[in-house]
Amino acid sequence: MGRWEPDAAGRLREAAMALYAERGYDGTTVADIADRAGVTARTFFRHFADKREVLFNGSERLQQHMVAALAAAPADATPMEAMATAVLASAEFFDHIPREYSRDRAAVITSTPELLERELIKMASLGTALTQCLLERGVAPDVAALAAETGVAVFRVAFERWIGAPDDVPIADVIQATLKTLAGLTA
Amino acid sequence: MGRWEPDAAGRLREAAMALYAERGYDGTTVADIADRAGVTARTFFRHFADKREVLFNGSERLQQHMVAALAAAPADATPMEAMATAVLASAEFFDHIPREYSRDRAAVITSTPELLERELIKMASLGTALTQCLLERGVAPDVAALAAETGVAVFRVAFERWIGAPDDVPIADVIQATLKTLAGLTA
DNA sequence: CCCAGTGATGTCATTGACTGACATCACCGA
DNA sequence: TCGGTGATGTCAGTCAATGACATCACTGGG
Numbered sequence: 001m002g003r004w005e006p007d008a009a010g011r012l013r014e015a016a017m018a019l020y021a022e023r024g025y026d027g028t029t030v031a032d033i034a035d036r037a038g039v040t041a042r043t044f045f046r047h048f049a050d051k052r053e054v055l056f057n058g059s060e061r062l063q064q065h066m067v068a069a070l071a072a073a074p075a076d077a078t079p080m081e082a083m084a085t086a087v088l089a090s091a092e093f094f095d096h097i098p099r100e101y102s103r104d105r106a107a108v109i110t111s112t113p114e115l116l117e118r119e120l121i122k123m124a125s126l127g128t129a130l131t132q133c134l135l136e137r138g139v140a141p142d143v144a145a146l147a148a149e150t151g152v153a154v155f156r157v158a159f160e161r162w163i164g165a166p167d168d169v170p171i172a173d174v175i176q177a178t179l180k181t182l183a184g185l186t187a
Numbered sequence: 188m189g190r191w192e193p194d195a196a197g198r199l200r201e202a203a204m205a206l207y208a209e210r211g212y213d214g215t216t217v218a219d220i221a222d223r224a225g226v227t228a229r230t231f232f233r234h235f236a237d238k239r240e241v242l243f244n245g246s247e248r249l250q251q252h253m254v255a256a257l258a259a260a261p262a263d264a265t266p267m268e269a270m271a272t273a274v275l276a277s278a279e280f281f282d283h284i285p286r287e288y289s290r291d292r293a294a295v296i297t298s299t300p301e302l303l304e305r306e307l308i309k310m311a312s313l314g315t316a317l318t319q320c321l322l323e324r325g326v327a328p329d330v331a332a333l334a335a336e337t338g339v340a341v342f343r344v345a346f347e348r349w350i351g352a353p354d355d356v357p358i359a360d361v362i363q364a365t366l367k368t369l370a371g372l373t374a
Numbered sequence: 375c376c377c378a379g380t381g382a383t384g385t386c387a388t389t390g391a392c393t394g395a396c397a398t399c400a401c402c403g404a
Numbered sequence: 405t406c407g408g409t410g411a412t413g414t415c416a417g418t419c420a421a422t423g424a425c426a427t428c429a430c431t432g433g434g
Contacts, residue, residue, distance in 0.1 A: 080373055117307065146341070147372055
């Protein structure tokens with residue numbers, strides 16, 4: 001055993017989720033979170049940039065996963081087909097974490113404007129990354145930006161629908177359905 | 188003349204824009220802004236919820252304008268046609284303010300993560316409002332959400348392109364072109 | 375076996391955003 | 405003339421966030 005309990009960041013994440021769900025984001029201080037995790041508030045800020053970031057650590061991995069899927073799409077796919085591949089790839093990400101966790105996390109976030117802001121900037125970052133990836137596939141700048149933003153819109157809408165859907169509905173199905181809705185939208 | 192100079196909120200807005208552009212958002216304190224506007228920091232918070240909100244006062248009017256346009260769209264228009272009407276209506280809003288102001292404001296916002304977050308939540312709010320409006324037109328929930336989010340994506344992409352375009356290009360033209368790009372995307 | 379270096383953490387002080395409670399006082403309407 | 409109102413000021417306090425510095429188990433070389 002080391003000098004300190006291992007995985008302070010993980011304990012802080014768990015403590016934050018629990019307290020945000022229990023007392024709400026505003027009713028929770030960083031000191032509360034740190035106490036429950038057995039560290040000091042200063043240590044919290046060594047692991048997370050701010051009080052919001054503690055809930056958004058999976059987002060880089062999700063982004064990487066989707067970007068990788070986009071990059072791996074067939075070279076002859078249209079921009080929108082490639083984006084569809086990327087959005088569908090997000091399903092694998094969510095299959096790896098308990099659905100209940102996703103639901104709780106979404107509930108806390110949507111009920112807290114400050115956390116919602118953070119979530120949105122993650123989505124914007126995702127959009128930028130996907131745009132960049134499309135550009136590298138040779139897609140025209142205007143088309144790339146719009147395709148990426150549209151793809152993110154599909155992801156957001158699908159995720160929200162999935163959260164509210166029965167437990168036996170796989171997220172991949174919801175994404176497929178949302179993509180189909182999009183296709184019908186402009187037809 | 189009243190006891191105080193009139194329009195404290197307006198002076199605070201101007202002072203904030205000037206200081207954010209000059210020293211950056213982080214390099215500016217609320218006390219700085221209040222000083223330049225000739226009031227105290229406490230008064231700043233009576234007019235604006237926080238240090239970010241002072242740059243986002245036009246956004247409710249923009250949202251109202253777009254919602255009104257959407258509501259006024261022909262009853263037989265498809266969801267996407269109606270959304271196009273709403274997005275195009277935003278042009279009238281920007282025609283009323285100096286382009287240079289829009290550019291400066293956009294420059295400050297895009298270079299400051301905290302302000303970017305606020306901008307994004309305003310866009311999300313716009314999306315929600317447009318979704319609601321589509322629902323009231325009888326559009327199916329799934330279609331409404333997706334159409335609204337897509338419309339917001341078009342607006343965001345078009346605005347960004349407009350900001351970077353020469354001064355003689357009207358925003359309405361850029362929006363038209365972006366809508367055309369979207370149509371080509373799913374074809 | 376000892377010792378200097380490393381890294382994760384603690385401690386302390388400070389800044390600045392934001393809030394609640396209360397005071398002030400020109401203005402306005404009865 | 406007077407009491408009410410509303411925008412502002414003053415003051416004290418909480419909490420997020422950061423910088424500077426101390427601590428000390430662990431590690432690898434001598």
